[in-house]
Amino acid sequence: MDDQLERLNSLPLRDDLRGQHPYGAPQLDVPIQLNVNENTYGVPADVQEAIVEAVRAVAGGLNRYPDREFTELREALAEYLGHGLSAEQLWAANGSNEVLQQLLQAFGGPGRTVLSFPPTYSMYPLLASGTGTAYLRGERSADFSLSPESAAAQVREHAPNIVILCSPNNPTGTALGLDVVEAVYEAGEASQSIVIVDEAYAEFAQAGTSTALTLLPGRPRLVVTRTMSKAFALAGARLGYLAAAPEVIDALRLVRLPYHLSAVTQATALAALRHRDSLMAEVEAIKAQRDRIVRELTRLGLAPAASDSNFVFVTGFEDPQAVWRGLLEVGVLVRDVGIPGSLRVTAGTEAETTAFLTRLEELLAH
Template structure:
């Protein structure tokens, strides 16, 4: 046991936190970073200037607290999402992780249970631990897909208080059919289950892939979570949000910290939303590189999963760590997600994608 761990264990840490590892992907300084699903395209100059002007204006009032209700941002997000949503349906926080944390603070906690379906986003069990919520798992098929029947059965067997469905799923990149969401929602009626659909990568989905936003009307226990980190290239700004029934946002007001969204954050997000068209133009380029990765990996004899996200999960790798290391040695960092025979790569710019593909071709 390391000295640092011994010192930690001497503290009166909660039992359910002992032995856990904090979330974290490798933060290495290499030329091509394709491991954490960032939008690797820089902000367009027009958007950069608009954000800078908005932040400068907000800075003149930093001696005062920001709008606690971040009204302008909620209105802008509602306009962006459409589907008849208004500001009353929208909530935001410092990244979608904080959005999920607030949901668990409001609806989870001791004696309550969170269900999800690994392999999926690795923060879910950590968020459960942080809120002292029991984390339980349901099973996916051997190809990592999830059917409506299997998902509903897991809800009934677990009697979960909260279910998180990640769509498109991380790390596999595959989107769920709305039949899965509907089945989970109906199965949870007996337990008054809150159902969260984490759509962090929704803007990268193929045309025709449905969003759970279509199901919100009349479903007060359904929440759709989104982020501005990916499509809007604002990972450094930390802005996540959700759409749900107004009573859900009322519940989150009970647990949020006062003035939790800074004036700088609000100004940045509103300025970006005002220039959504320019930012989403880069999304189309990223989708093109993603599809290129899928095609070329297939030609290499590897097995990429169908992707509705800005990354590609691929199998058929005999020694994932050796391939990961070989790419890193060439200055390309991707993600070893710990699933035997598989790796995950973010779709970057054309040059970044080319660097990845050329080196991978040498390795395999």
């Protein structure tokens, strides 16, 4: 590894990339993988069949470039989201990470800043670095909450070009109130900040949790990003998307690569959207296991956060690394997110959740 690092450093690498580490959770071959918030139920059989048929239908035309504007997919995404959205307000790319990257390419860059509020999604500073955008670390309360007053004050203080709000937040799983989004948007008026609300886990939210999609009318600097990796069980297909004012979509056309969304990806996403009832049934099953985890961890004397996502962030461990290793010994992989005394666990199937809870109780007893 030292030799490899030495060879890397011998290249004319950008100075701001020297010493950086690539994003990545452990990819271990274990039976129960509850560390990267995937939909562990998998793609239902009827959706698999629909995807195969959709891909077969476009396979004969793969010698041609795909629809550069992915018009049919944008229409389908607008219909899925509702809230009066039109295809002109929708955009998609290869995962929500690429959607965020395109936003930073269009509105960030050298001499510009992006503000977010750790602990939050660890890709935000990496995306900032990759686009030459300075990353500003905002602050949360000791319980990791973020009030409208605090968030707005920090936006006024830093005057960022971009603000990213993760809701439900990763890794804590908690959703922001819309009052936070409204306060941040208003505070960013003077600096004309683009405000991005990352709603990757929105389909798993508790009943009564509102989406920032309701705030889009009259707010041309507001962007709401989503993904099909989680609720739609398509992490391997790479399809992320956003809703915003049409002029934001026009800005992204300036930075996207030509024909960036393949015909196969478009066909896969369309098939999944047409069969979303099967996938949403899995979402309800996942939410039941998530709530079960919260109840059981509370019973065990730990402090799980009330989750609006498909995972649970839990504190109260004396030695989280020892617990992580003890779970791995029986083939259960969870995520150490680097926050003292805490771990994060994805809600799996009923059997996976039982295996996790059983082993965890054994570890805590000893």
